[in-house]
Amino acid sequence: MRAPEYHQLRLGLPSKLGGITSNQSELSRPSLRRSQSNGMLFDLFEITRPTPRKKIARGRGLKFDNELTERCRMMAGMVGLGELADKVKVFWNLRLSSTAGLAHHSNAQIDLNPRLKRFAPEEPQRTLLHELAHLIAHDRASGRRIKPHGQEWQNACSELGIPGEKRCHDLPLANRVIKRKLAYQCRCCGTIVPRVRKLSRDSACYPCCQKYNRGAYSRRFLLEKISIKEAKLLAPEHNWV
Numbered sequence: 001m002r003a004p005e006y007h008q009l010r011l012g013l014p015s016k017l018g019g020i021t022s023n024q025s026e027l028s029r030p031s032l033r034r035s036q037s038n039g040m041l042f043d044l045f046e047i048t049r050p051t052p053r054k055k056i057a058r059g060r061g062l063k064f065d066n067e068l069t070e071r072c073r074m075m076a077g078m079v080g081l082g083e084l085a086d087k088v089k090v091f092w093n094l095r096l097s098s099t100a101g102l103a104h105h106s107n108a109q110i111d112l113n114p115r116l117k118r119f120a121p122e123e124p125q126r127t128l129l130h131e132l133a134h135l136i137a138h139d140r141a142s143g144r145r146i147k148p149h150g151q152e153w154q155n156a157c158s159e160l161g162i163p164g165e166k167r168c169h170d171l172p173l174a175n176r177v178i179k180r181k182l183a184y185q186c187r188c189c190g191t192i193v194p195r196v197r198k199l200s201r202d203s204a205c206y207p208c209c210q211k212y213n214r215g216a217y218s219r220r221f222l223l224e225k226i227s228i229k230e231a232k233l234l235a236p237e238h239n240w241v
């Protein structure tokens with residue numbers, strides 16, 4: 001199985017679900033789509049038919065940061081990764097909302113959330129090192145599949161001067177309450193999946209695919225659209241419009 005194309009540092013997870021959610025989203029397939037912001041939980045409920053590798057939309061809303069790029073180059077050189085040092089690039093990504101940073105393995109690109117600057121002054125630097133550690137660990141693994149926050153990443157963090165770095169930063173980035181306009185239901189387990197955006201017709205229930213199909217995609221567990229009225233009755237706990 002190939003390693004996910006990028007790694008995402010998630011923030012603001014409810015503590016009770018945080019462990020499960022981040023585990024799932026980090027170890028499972030990259031095609032797992034994410035709902036926005038405070039809807040982390042619902043990452044668990046969507047699995048999409050594997051498509052030929054999807055390109056992450058890049059280029060729009062990206063601002064290149066020369067200084068941070070130079071810093072990464074220097075550090076990658078210091079840990080003996082000349083090739084990585086040559087290609088690493090750092091951008092501020094205006095489209096990130098609840099994500100602090102991203103490390104794209106394929107082109108050694110690091111995206112940072114501009115809102116990080118509003119927090120403690122050391123936050124961009126810390127996130128930068130966190131993401132660079134992902135690139136370093138991935139580079140050294142040369143294609144071998146490693147855990148996103150496993151030993152290799154932890155070693156890289158120590159070398160970069162952030163030993164004991166956590167997998168998630170507790171920053172209140174996800175502070176917008178997002179109203180859900182769409183509702184889907186798994187006909188198998190009955191779970192209601194609130195959504196801001198439309199799901200693809202191929203989206204299936206993640207827990208059911210896990211439970212009955214060894215985690216592989218199956219159309220038996222397709223999510224079906226239901227009315228908001230019905231959804232409000234069945235699952236009043238969500239933020240419906």
Ligand SMILES: [Zn+2]
Pocket residue numbers: 007008009130134148149167
């Ligand atoms: Zn990470």
Ligand SMILES: [Zn+2]
Pocket residue numbers: 186187188189190191205206207208221
């Ligand atoms: Zn289900």
